[in-house]
Amino acid sequence: MTAGAQEWALPDDLEGVREALIAWYEADHRDFPWRQTDDPYAILVSEVMSQQTQLGRVVDAWEAFLERWPTTAALAAADRADVVSFWTAHSLGYNNRAKYLHEAAQQVESEYDGSFPDTPDELQELMGVGPYTANAVASFAFNNGEAVVDTNVKRVLYRAFDVPDDDGAFEDAATDLMPAGRSRVWNNAIMELGGVACEQTPRCDEAGCPWREWCGAYASGDFTAPDVPTQPSFEGSRRQFRGRVIATLREYDELEFDTLGHRIRVDYTPDGEYGREWLEGLLADLESDGLVELDRDGTSPVVRLHR
Template sequence: MPADPQKPRAKKHPTQNPRAFQNALVKWFEAEGKEYPWRDTTDPWAILVSEIMLQQTQVATVLGKGHYTRFMALYPTPRAMAEATEQEILKAWEGLGYYRRARNLHAAARAITRDHGGYFPKKYDEVRALPGIGEYTAGAVASFAYNEAQAIVDANVARVFSRVFDFQERIDTSAGSRQLWKWAADLVPGDNPRAYNSALMELGQRQCSNKSPDCSSCPVSQFCQCSDPSTLPIKKSAAKVTRTDEFALFATDSHGRVLLHQVQQGKRREGMWSIPRREHAETLDLALALKTTYSITRYHVTLRIYACDAQNVNVQDQEKWHTLDELEQLPMPSPDRRALESLLD
């Protein structure tokens, strides 16, 4: 009996047709893949730096503002970074946020220098054992640097698999994560996993995006089991945005120095220098110098900064006067840097 022309063709299942799925992805990537500096190298250190930067920062920020290029110029090898101070590292990372990533990368560089003579380890297990390196990052380095058949699952891959397999379970649970990693392991090819994994990640970034997936030109649409990609992936509802207020002092002395506070160990932005925060009651008699806003994780912050002379400020622990030249060398959160630039303009 001839096929009904009105009936849609049955979808191919990726794990039942792995070679066809892999080939479709790689063919698309070879024709459409973006050019990035970390794709022009097999240097595992350069790849590790890019992966750490991209964990919670968009490609446009990492590249468009020159963060990756500047960082690699400063620290082209693990040994170069290992020999730098934490303050230098935080300054170099300024503008990328999530500064724990920089500390983890610094710790990894020191471990490579101490335990591997400065040479990046070539075995997956040794990469995985580096401080701050998780399963995804180790797999990405092994895959992209050494062309090793390692499964990888980041947010982009998780989104692709949840839709391709019509996964009707939450992906942010232990069970959901295990299933995603199983699919990733089942599908990664033994030949040219570098191109396949790059294609899989880029598919999620560009085609199978979170809010506006382009299914019409998707290279693996013939394998996609879901009928409504807008409903996938399933995960816990995002936390509501919390609005909060911060109050700070713009204190200067007769030498033109500015008072700054160094964030204590264990606190968010540890080691960074910021405009000193105060309780609201301590600012009631001061003149407002600047009001600005910024967002961080689930918080939307209104920051009010009040002008204060040196003789009227109670300098607290972890606070120090700095010259304008010194300000340029200190690591500082972006909201504070922008605020100071406005105040000093």
């Protein structure tokens, strides 16, 4: 991390954090075809197309583009008007991206003898290739990239490890988290985490988020993030007590209804304002979110974490 005092810190068990995410990703992830190749040209095409288009819609366009222009040599020799027409026909966003991609292919052929540069800095010499795209191609094609820091990754770091909304802090945290020499799998994995589990509306349990045991947002119930509207004051809020319920059940595994109530707030009174009716409503929310289970078979309901 950058030298100097800071108010946040990554978990001590960094190796456990890393391996948990990689194992989660390798066990099951969205099977986009560009994840099955290390061809830098094919990866560059996917990255440029994805800038303006939902990933599910990019697949058909990407496959059709590569069928028509399978190499940088083929694209470089194409008529630029044909490339732009293809872009427009497939609703891929701003046409200048098609022009830049065509020019980048010509650069690879004329300036690099048909071989892609393989570092983020060198890749930025290609027309229309900025820092993010250069790093993605270096990572996914050559396993030679730096840690990706996009909106999804910022959201994950902010929620999981309380990294402040500061570009320098995000870059430090992302760099410290990424295992050396594994940028290909790591950057795919952390972006997948932000794309399917830690979305703006999180799906922690449904997606089996591998970082739940370390995640500050999961413990507190406060899923605010840089790209998520600020939530109401946390102190005394339902979010705070949701977090207390989860934290308490992690410690005790399961508790009777009233016992749980007394453990999460000092002013809990079964028949009072903050009593069984209040707690029932709180637990109903958590139950509907798939976070807790209520066993109502006995004389006193028992609450436990969802298994």
